[in-house]
Amino acid sequence: MDFATAIATTVAAVLTLCIFSFLYKDNPFYKFTEHLVVGVSAGYWVSILYVNVAIPNIWQKLLAGKWWYLIPAFLGVLMWTRIVKRWAWISRYPLAFYLGIATGVAIPLEMQTKVLEQIFGTVQSFVALHNSQTDFWAGINTVVVVIGIITSLVYFFFSKEHKGATGGIAKVGIWTLMIGFGASFGYTVMARISLLIERVQFLIDDWLLKLFS
Amino acid sequence: MKRQFPLIIIFSCGLFMVVQYFVPHEKSEFFYEFIALDWPPIIGVFALMLGVISLTRVSITRIRRKTEAWRYSIVTLIGLFVMSAFGVIGHHYPPLSTAFDWSFNNIMIPISATMFSLLAFFIASAAYRAFRARSVLASILLVAAIIVMMRFFPLGPLTSVVGKTSDWILNVPNLAAKRAILIGVGLGIVSTAMKVVLGIERSYLGKD
Structure with a gap:
């Protein structure tokens, strides 16, 4: 391992250990690293937006004679009026423009992707075909999915009290939801464990063993 | 002027973008790309x-x-300005961009990855508390979670059975739950967006 790599790996390893020290209790090493990552992350996004948005979308457009790109830049500058309390109300204009565009785009788009497409995906023939032959279990699974979705939606419907038949249907819905949450929980645990294994491997294989070999 | 004009802007922009979606014309697509794709990132x-x-002022x-x-606020400020300088100046003066990459690979990535990996311990503690609840719903959740986790373990002759059960949980009841949540989220977003466009939801305007 050359000297530059050794320094870089040691910095990364020390910072990793500082974060792990939180498992014992909150301490100055953890606090130092926590504050460092807040600053570095903010600086990272400043750089990324400068290179990927400010340069191509403002500077290069203006150089190309597209002066109308000054309008969103001017609206953006108006956002800064929030700093001065007396003028803070002016920042509502760019905010209103931004929200208006975002909500206007979201209404048909969310309806299409999150609602209609999901319903289209659900409403399928119960007779499933696999290699031109009827697949019995695939058909059963389709029925289970339909029942699961309907009962889960009934659980989310709070305008009617969950009693009697509605309560029974809602109960099946919450069971379905719990299985879904359990699957997500299992996946999240495995992802975090993988990250933990990777960090420990980094400390042992990439840092300790290479540094002292 | 202070409250009414922003409401007019939001209503006009919102209505325009909704109508634009249903107009299959190249001019309509041009406006979409121009106003919805180009302008908001600039304001962003x-x-x-x-x-x-704000971060600088608070620090x-x-x-x-x-x-x-x-x-520790000094550490935050140093991290902020040094990283920004590496990135912004490094774009015009390439030798500094190496420092930006170095900071990203050896400071930001290790800290972020370790912070996320710490969650493994907190999730384990949450699972323990859920076990102690001893309710039917908590048990269903944990059984599903354990089966999904066990699909990655070598279990000898049981590997295939656990793998198939796990796949079934992920592809059938999990799909039903996720779809129901997605439909609910979609309807929630649309109704909130409509409240904002119609001026019913005004909390973003602040107080005065």
Whole structure:
């Protein structure tokens, strides 16, 4: 391992250990690293937006004679009026423009992707075909999915009290939801464990063993 | 002027973008690309700068007043300005971009990855508390979670059975739950967006 790599790996390893020290209790090493990552992350996004948005979308457009790109830049500058309390109300204009565009785009788009497409995906023939032959279990699974979705939606419907038949249907819905949450929980645990294994491997294989070999 | 004009802007922009979606004309697509794709990120850059200014002000105030743990605010400010300088100046002066990449690979990535990996311990503690609840719903959740986790384990002759059960949980009941949640989220977003466009939801305007 050359000297530059050794320094870089040691910095990364020390910072990793500082974060792990939180498992014992909150301490100055953890606090130092926590504050460092807040600053570095903010600086990272400043750089990324400068290179990927400010340069191509403002500077290069203006150089190309597209002066109308000054309008969103001017609206953006108006956002800064929030700093001065007396003028803070002016920042509502760019905010209103931004929200208006975002909500206007979201209404048909969310309806299409999150609602209609999901319903289209659900409403399928119960007779499933696999290699031109009827697949019995695939058909059963389709029925289970339909029942699961309907009962889960009934659980989310709070305008009617969950009693009697509605309560029974809602109960099946919450069971379905719990299985879904359990699957997500299992996946999240495995992802975090993988990250933990990777960090420990980094400390042992990439840092300790290479540094002292 | 202070409250009515923003409401007019939001209603006009919102209505325009909704109508635009249903007009299959190249001019309509041009407006979509121009106003919805190009302009908001530009405003976003300035909004991010507002966040940076706010972070700097808060940190400087803490340092000046010497509040509790004020020394860490110096670390935040150094991280912020050094990383910004590496990235912004490095774009025009390539040797500095190496420093940007170095900081990203050896400071930001290790800290972020370790912070996420720490969650493994907190999730384990949450699972323990859920076990102690001893309710039917908590049991269903944990059984599903354990089966999904066990699909990655070598279990000898049981590997295939656990793998198939796990796949079934992920592809059938999990799909039903996720779809129901997605439909609910979609309807929630649409109704909230409509409340904003129609001026029923005004909390973003602030108080005065």
